[in-house]
Amino acid sequence: EDKVVQSPLSLVVHEGDTVTLNCSYEVTNFRSLLWYKQEKKAPTFLFMLTSSGIEKKSGRLSSILDKKELFSILNITATQTGDSAVYLCAVEGLEDYKLSFGAGTTVTVRA
Amino acid sequence: DGGITQSPKYLFRKEGQNVTLSCEQNLNHDAMYWYRQDPGQGLRLIYYSQIVNDFQKGDIAEGYSVSREKKESFPLTVTSAQKNPTAFYLCASRTGGIGYTFGSGTRLTVV
Numbered sequence: 695e696d697k698v699v700q701s702p703l704s705l706v707v708h709e710g711d712t713v714t715l716n717c718s719y720e721v722t723n724f725r726s727l728l729w730y731k732q733e734k735k736a737p738t739f740l741f742m743l744t745s746s747g748i749e750k751k752s753g754r755l756s757s758i759l760d761k762k763e764l765f766s767i768l769n770i771t772a773t774q775t776g777d778s779a780v781y782l783c784a785v786e787g788l789e790d791y792k793l794s795f796g797a798g799t800t801v802t803v804r805a
Numbered sequence: 806d807g808g809i810t811q812s813p814k815y816l817f818r819k820e821g822q823n824v825t826l827s828c829e830q831n832l833n834h835d836a837m838y839w840y841r842q843d844p845g846q847g848l849r850l851i852y853y854s855q856i857v858n859d860f861q862k863g864d865i866a867e868g869y870s871v872s873r874e875k876k877e878s879f880p881l882t883v884t885s886a887q888k889n890p891t892a893f894y895l896c897a898s899r900t901g902g903i904g905y906t907f908g909s910g911t912r913l914t915v916v
Contacts, residue, residue: 698847728904736895736907737848782847790855791836791899792863795847 696721700783700796708804711773715799717783718765727759727766728793730782737782740768773803808832811896811908817916818883818890826881826911828896835900837879841865842893842910851894854879883913891915 697720707713719727726744730737741750743759743766750757754773759766770777780800784793809830818824828837836855840848850863854873868887873879879898883890893912897905 700847703845735909738907739904742904784848790853790861792850792853793838793848793905795840795849797845797847 696785696787696794698783698785698794698796700781700799702799703797704800704802706802706804707773709773709775711803712769712771713773713777713801715768715770715781715783715801716765717767717796719783719785719794719796720764721785721787721794723788724761725786725788725791728784728786729757729766729768730784732780732782732798733778740781770801773801775803775805777801778803809896809898809906809908811894811911813911814909816911816913818913820915821885823882823884824913826883826894826896826913828879828881828908829877830879830896830898830906830908831877832898832906833876833900834898834906835876836898837873838897838899838905839863839869839871839879839881840895840897842895848895851881 699718701716729740741757746761754771757768780798782798783796812827838853839851852871854860870882895910896908899905
């Protein structure tokens with residue numbers, strides 16, 4: 695059974711801090727790893743990672759994948775209150791593009 | 806604008822009743838998925854469909870049923886056999902490319 699573990703489960707930071715979210719996985723047939731941000735409703739897409747060692751960046755967010763050690767990190771620099779959300783990590787398998795999700799990390803950014 | 810529409814946003818069900826959650830997409834996506842989200846847990850796959858008139862069980866299909874008579878529509882029925890249906894339900898679609906598109910979800914509560 696595919697398994698995705700995120701850590702920490704939650705954290706509280708102050709505006710301007712940097713946060714690092716972790717995602718480790720055990721998947722039989724790996725296609726890609728995805729990060730989503732969820733604020734109360736629909737998850738919104740952040741990154742898709744397929745290759746090791748190549749950092750993807752979008753503004754203050756960045757992510758990298760290590761396919762040898764089976765983990766990914768998501769970094770948020772200079773955090774803002776708008777970054778408060780649940781961040782979901784998901785791994786996509788080769789079979790039917792199904793996603794296996796971790797439990798998520800709840801990030802709270804205080805002003 | 807293209808997207809996924811889920812309705813209703815909130816749904817209350819009495820014990821023993823069947824209810825149907827609607828999911829419609831105008832993205833011309835082939836594959837559609839239903840996920841369930843419980844507090845503190847990641848999304849879990851209920852059912853998915855890769856093409857019209859075909860669908861497969863996900864990890865937690867018991868107590869649920871689906872149909873895929875049209876490409877645009879993938880309704881989910883929560884039957885009385887589902888013992889703990891109170892949850893947040895998310896529909897998603899996908900076609901090649903990058904990741905999934907999610908609907909805004911339906912929050913189902915058993916009263």
